[in-house]
Amino acid sequence: MKIIIPIVTTLLVVMSGASFNTSATDLTAKGLSQKGMQHAELFPGLTKLCDIDSPIRDLSNRKRSVSDNSEQRSKPNRNIQRQPIGPVKVFDNLYFVGTSGVSSWVLETSKGLILIDALNTNEQAKTFIEKGMLELGLTPADTKFLIIGHEHGDHYGGQGYFVDKYLTQVVMSDTAWTRMENNQLTVFSPRWGAMPKRDITVKDGDIVTLGDTKVQIYETPGHTPGTISLIFPVYDNGKKHMVALWGGTGLNYGPDKQRIQAYSDAAARFGKIAKTQEVDIFMSNHPRTDGSVKKLSLIKTRKLGQPHPFVLGTETAVKAFDMLRDCTQAQVLRITQQINR
Numbered sequence: 544m545k546i547i548i549p550i551v552t553t554l555l556v557v558m559s560g561a562s563f564n565t566s567a568t569d570l571t572a573k574g575l576s577q578k579g580m581q582h583a584e585l586f587p588g589l590t591k592l593c594d595i596d597s598p599i600r601d602l603s604n605r606k607r608s609v610s611d612n613s614e615q616r617s618k619p620n621r622n623i624q625r626q627p628i629g630p631v632k633v634f635d636n637l638y639f640v641g642t643s644g645v646s647s648w649v650l651e652t653s654k655g656l657i658l659i660d661a662l663n664t665n666e667q668a669k670t671f672i673e674k675g676m677l678e679l680g681l682t683p684a685d686t687k688f689l690i691i692g693h694e695h696g697d698h699y700g701g702q703g704y705f706v707d708k709y710l711t712q713v714v715m716s717d718t719a720w721t722r723m724e725n726n727q728l729t730v731f732s733p734r735w736g737a738m739p740k741r742d743i744t745v746k747d748g749d750i751v752t753l754g755d756t757k758v759q760i761y762e763t764p765g766h767t768p769g770t771i772s773l774i775f776p777v778y779d780n781g782k783k784h785m786v787a788l789w790g791g792t793g794l795n796y797g798p799d800k801q802r803i804q805a806y807s808d809a810a811a812r813f814g815k816i817a818k819t820q821e822v823d824i825f826m827s828n829h830p831r832t833d834g835s836v837k838k839l840s841l842i843k844t845r846k847l848g849q850p851h852p853f854v855l856g857t858e859t860a861v862k863a864f865d866m867l868r869d870c871t872q873a874q875v876l877r878i879t880q881q882i883n884r
């Protein structure tokens with residue numbers, strides 16, 4: 544007895560000490576940022592969100608103003624003049640038709656095509672999306688729906704081309720439509736194509752169905768208030784996988800604690816949903832953010848029987864949302880704790 548008691552006491556002290564230290568560390572901005580950064584190797588495109596030393600990016604002062612526009616017009620626009628990295632058939636039913644700057648995905652169904660995001664301009668929609676579809680053997684006129692992840696023109700700017708030419712129906716969240724209608728966009732470039740006119744409004748939990756394919760829609764405010772994220776099935780040589788496509792990633796409005804908290808909450812919730820749905824692929828709508836640049840090049844040289852570069856397995860794929868949750872929560876704490884604001 545005399546021997547056992549001290550051992551038990553020691554164990555208890557060690558255990559409670561360990562658990563106290565972990566939570567205490569997590570509750571600091573630095574601790575949470577480090578927790579998020581554990582997954583940096585898996586998702587290098589998300590690491591910017593974990594940076595609590597640089598100022599939080601604020602693009603809202605770049606909104607439409609005549610002087611800004613003339614100054615910006617004289618500079619080459621890297622964002623818009625991106626090179627193509629597609630078109631690439633990535634799964635049996637999913638195709639990349641974007642540029643190196645912005646993604647555009649085509650989901651093929653038994654009753655036509657669903658386009659996810661429309662690039663910056665009508666010219667890009669024609670050059671990259673329409674031409675890409677044709678090169679891949681798809682029929683652009685079959686594009687029934689265009690789902691736009693959020694109310695920024697690098698995702699809606701090419702919509703007019705498909706709406707006018709193919710009568711494609713545009714799908715966005717009510718918040719996104721309303722903000723566009725009320726001229727509330729805080730990030731805007733005059734080079735982007737026209738905003739769409741309200742068409743199909745989706746809300747959290749809605750499903751866009753076309754033929755044999757269902758796309759689940761979740762409202763994930765954060766990058767913008769109207770951001771939606773998607774879950775849908777893809778097939779690799781007939782084997783089913785599930786994609787979670789995060790509809791908007793970067794912070795762009797400075798130290799707005801409430802909005803960043805909403806982001807962190809949305810990432811936490813969507814991550815849980817993705818796990819329940821056994822999502823095994825993480826995607827976003829910029830190819831550098833989700834590693835598509837590298838993965839697309841691997842697809843092009845993939846040999847029969849080799850693993851699919853986009854398929855991570857559920858346990859790994861959902862870590863992207865842990866990273867988004869923790870790093871944005873670190874930013875909230877950093878604002879609260881007045882670190883490097």
Ligand SMILES: [Zn+2]
Pocket residue numbers: 693695766791
């Ligand atoms: Zn955006």
